[in-house]
Amino acid sequence: MSAAEPPPDDGHRQENPAGSVGRSAAADDACIDLLSIEETLKDGTRVFIRPIRAEDKVLLEEGVRRLSPTSRYLRFMRYFERLTPSELRYLTEVDYHDHFAWIAIGVDVDGDPGLGVARYIRDTDQPDQAEAAVAVIDDYQNRGLGTLLLSKLANTARENGIEAFVAYVTPENPLITRLLQSVSATAEEDQGLLRVVVPIGEDAPGPANRAILRAAARGDVELRSPSRSR
Amino acid sequence: TSGGHNVAPEGIEVALKSDRLVAHACLVGEARPYLTALLVLDGEEAPTWAESQGLPYEDLASFSALPRVKTEIDRLVDEVNSNLARAEQVKKWVIVEHEWGPETGEITPSLKVKRTVVLQKYQEAIDALYRE
Numbered sequence: 001m002s003a004a005e006p007p008p009d010d011g012h013r014q015e016n017p018a019g020s021v022g023r024s025a026a027a028d029d030a031c032i033d034l035l036s037i038e039e040t041l042k043d044g045t046r047v048f049i050r051p052i053r054a055e056d057k058v059l060l061e062e063g064v065r066r067l068s069p070t071s072r073y074l075r076f077m078r079y080f081e082r083l084t085p086s087e088l089r090y091l092t093e094v095d096y097h098d099h100f101a102w103i104a105i106g107v108d109v110d111g112d113p114g115l116g117v118a119r120y121i122r123d124t125d126q127p128d129q130a131e132a133a134v135a136v137i138d139d140y141q142n143r144g145l146g147t148l149l150l151s152k153l154a155n156t157a158r159e160n161g162i163e164a165f166v167a168y169v170t171p172e173n174p175l176i177t178r179l180l181q182s183v184s185a186t187a188e189e190d191q192g193l194l195r196v197v198v199p200i201g202e203d204a205p206g207p208a209n210r211a212i213l214r215a216a217a218r219g220d221v222e223l224r225s226p227s228r229s230r
Numbered sequence: 231t232s233g234g235h236n237v238a239p240e241g242i243e244v245a246l247k248s249d250r251l252v253a254h255a256c257l258v259g260e261a262r263p264y265l266t267a268l269l270v271l272d273g274e275e276a277p278t279w280a281e282s283q284g285l286p287y288e289d290l291a292s293f294s295a296l297p298r299v300k301t302e303i304d305r306l307v308d309e310v311n312s313n314l315a316r317a318e319q320v321k322k323w324v325i326v327e328h329e330w331g332p333e334t335g336e337i338t339p340s341l342k343v344k345r346t347v348v349l350q351k352y353q354e355a356i357d358a359l360y361r362e
Contacts, residue, residue: 073240076341076342077345078243078254078345079240081247086274121332131339131340133341
């Protein structure tokens with residue numbers, strides 16, 4: 001977990017009272033504002049999408065609590081109800097390079113709730129690969145939000161030198177095994193799981209790859225580190 | 231379990247995990263005579279709890295081995311068991327002495343638990359729970 005621990009306070013914090021974490025907080029905030037965008041889903045739902053911030057802990061905690069047990073399990077592969085404080089820090093205090101997360105916020109909903117998050121975390125051993133993970137709260141699934149978040153995530157990942165996302169899937173998952181036969185993704189058995197590699201390079205993402213990514217958005221796939229694209 | 235009982239781990243793991251001291255709870259019981267649990271304590275909560283109990287805290291491993299901690303986990307497991315039918319009760323448990331993370335392989339960087347890895351890695355500890 002140490003990878004995403006906040007950097008030590010270096011004194012710039014006071015200049016940035018709205019303050020995210022340490023070092024380049026002000027610069028991060030400026031970038032976040034630039035990257036923030038309002039999007040409209042295919043059913044007309046308006047969402048505000050921006051990089052996640054250290055201040056999003058409550059938003060994220062509430063979002064995770066609003067996931068159905070099944071969605072929560074598919075995202076985290078375990079049964080629990082609340083994230084711990086250290087998990088919340090890890091998931092919100094990101095460096096926007098090796099660990100990046102987009103969060104979608106409901107524009108037309110009271111309280112501006114978090115509706116979904118897509119993130120990647122670079123593989124330390126293979127830096128051109130990253131695990132990706134997506135969750136969308138149940139009421140907002142099947143509206144294209146997961147796909148939108150993933151597509152933004154793939155763009156960001158590419159800009160940061162990542163060439164593929166990786167997913168871990170149970171081999172019994174029929175949807176995935178079917179999809180895999182039609183995609184440039186590769187899969188290999190890894191300790192009882194299928195390790196699925198989805199290239200995200202410029203020429204890579206065809207419709208089938210997007211289908212894999214969508215399956216990931218629904219939680220059918222567990223995304224993890226990638227391999228070289230073709 | 232091998233006794234033919236189909237037990238959903240969900241509620242039990244959620245209940246065990248609801249204790250602040252518990253970071254992870256992994257229920258074991260498939261093709262086994264009874265249910266057991268692998269527990270990982272929360273390295274951040276543990277020092278706070280130790281202080282509140284007037285206990286020393288050096289590291290998670292030595293903390294996990296304290297008799298007072300074992301009593302506390304016993305209390306938690308008993309409490310969880312009291313809401314469960316006999317066949318669903320957690321008969322034994324063991325605390326895994328280090329935290330789970332991407333570096334040690336039990337969890338992916340996005341915080342997904344790799345149950346297969348957990349079961350393989352701690353097979354010895356699990357087997358010990360089924361030895362007399």
